[in-house]
Amino acid sequence: AQSVTQLGSHVSVSEGALVLLRCNYSSSVPPYLFWYVQYPNQGLQLLLKYTSAATLVKGINGFEAEFKKSETSFHLTKPSAHMSDAAEYFCAVTPGGYQKVTFGTGTKLQVIP
Amino acid sequence: DADVTQTPRNRITKTGKRIMLECSQTKGHDRMYWYRQDPGLGLRLIYYSFDVKDINKGEISDGYSVSRQAQAKFSLSLESAIPNQTALYFCATSDGGAGGIQYFGAGTRLSVL
Numbered sequence: 001a002q003s004v005t006q007l008g009s010h011v012s013v014s015e016g017a018l019v020l021l022r023c024n025y026s027s028s029v030p031p032y033l034f035w036y037v038q039y040p041n042q043g044l045q046l047l048l049k050y051t052s053a054a055t056l057v058k059g060i061n062g063f064e065a066e067f068k069k070s071e072t073s074f075h076l077t078k079p080s081a082h083m084s085d086a087a088e089y090f091c092a093v094t095p096g097g098y099q100k101v102t103f104g105t106g107t108k109l110q111v112i113p
Numbered sequence: 114d115a116d117v118t119q120t121p122r123n124r125i126t127k128t129g130k131r132i133m134l135e136c137s138q139t140k141g142h143d144r145m146y147w148y149r150q151d152p153g154l155g156l157r158l159i160y161y162s163f164d165v166k167d168i169n170k171g172e173i174s175d176g177y178s179v180s181r182q183a184q185a186k187f188s189l190s191l192e193s194a195i196p197n198q199t200a201l202y203f204c205a206t207s208d209g210g211a212g213g214i215q216y217f218g219a220g221t222r223l224s225v226l
Contacts, residue, residue: 009153032212043117043203043217044156051212090155096212098163100146100171105155 002027002093006104014112019063019078021107023091026072033074034092034101035065044090050074061085086111116140119204119218126194127226134189134221136204144207145187146215147171147179149200156203162187163209194225 007022025031032051036044048059055067061084065076074091091104117138126132136145143164148156148171158171160179168179176198178190191198202221207213 034212034214036215041219043205043219044215045217046214049212049214094212100158100161101215103148103156105153 002031002095002099002102004091004093004102004104006089006091006107008107009105010108010110012110012112013081015083016080019076019081019085019109021076021089021091021109023065023074023076023104024072025074025091025093027093027095029095031093032096033065033067034094035059035063035074035076036090036092036103038088038090038106040087047076047089081109081111083111083113085109115219117204117206117216117218119202119221121221122219123222125224125226128195130194132191132194132223134202134204134223136187136189136218138185138187138204138206138216140206140208140216141184142206142208142216143184144209144213145181146205146207147177147187147189148203148205149173149198150203150220151200159189159202191223191225194223196225199223199225 003026005024035047037047038044048057058064088108094101146161147159162181204218205215207215
């Protein structure tokens with residue numbers, strides 16, 4: 001069985017500041033890990049995906065995440081927040097194959113001008 | 114046109130009514146999913162289907178049923194709606210690749226009075 005824990009349901013940062021959204025996972029096998037973003041009144045869309053090819057994964061809109069097996073973490077970062085980054089972010093995990101995806105509870109990012 | 118289309122986008126219904134939410138996709142994917150989103154709870158899987166003849170219960174299937182009419186169509190029914198089924202519902206698709214990316218519809222906001 002797999003699970004995902006996102007620390008902090010709400011995160012506020014100033015425009016231009018570092019964005020750090022935390023995700024810890026549990027998986028009995030090497031996992032596939034994802035970050036999805038949900039803008040207001042929209043469905044989720046993929047931000048980035050870890051597939052074991054590289055521990056540092058770059059995504060869209062300047063976001064990246066680092067897979068740390070020893071810490072079972074997959075935190076999402078962006079060096080400089082932009083107003084358009086205000087959204088809800090979901091971490092997700094799956095063992096792959098015919099297994100379902102498990103989503104975290106989400107973190108709402110607020111960007112303060 | 115959207116790759117994953119959900120209808121209706123908004124629905125208000127009364128307790129005890131039967132309601133159907135529809136989902137169609139043009140991605141050509143075999144795998145389809147229904148999730149519900151509640152504040153603070155993230156996305157929870159209701160049902161999923163890995164091909165037309167395959168239907169599986171998710172973590173919260175009680176009170177719901179599904180029908181996979183074709184590769185492109187996957188509908189969700191609430192046989193007798195109750196107020197705690199008020200939520201945002203998402204349909205998603207994915208390809209069969211390892212750790213496949215999920216593609217979401219825009220959601221259906223359902224209110225049960």
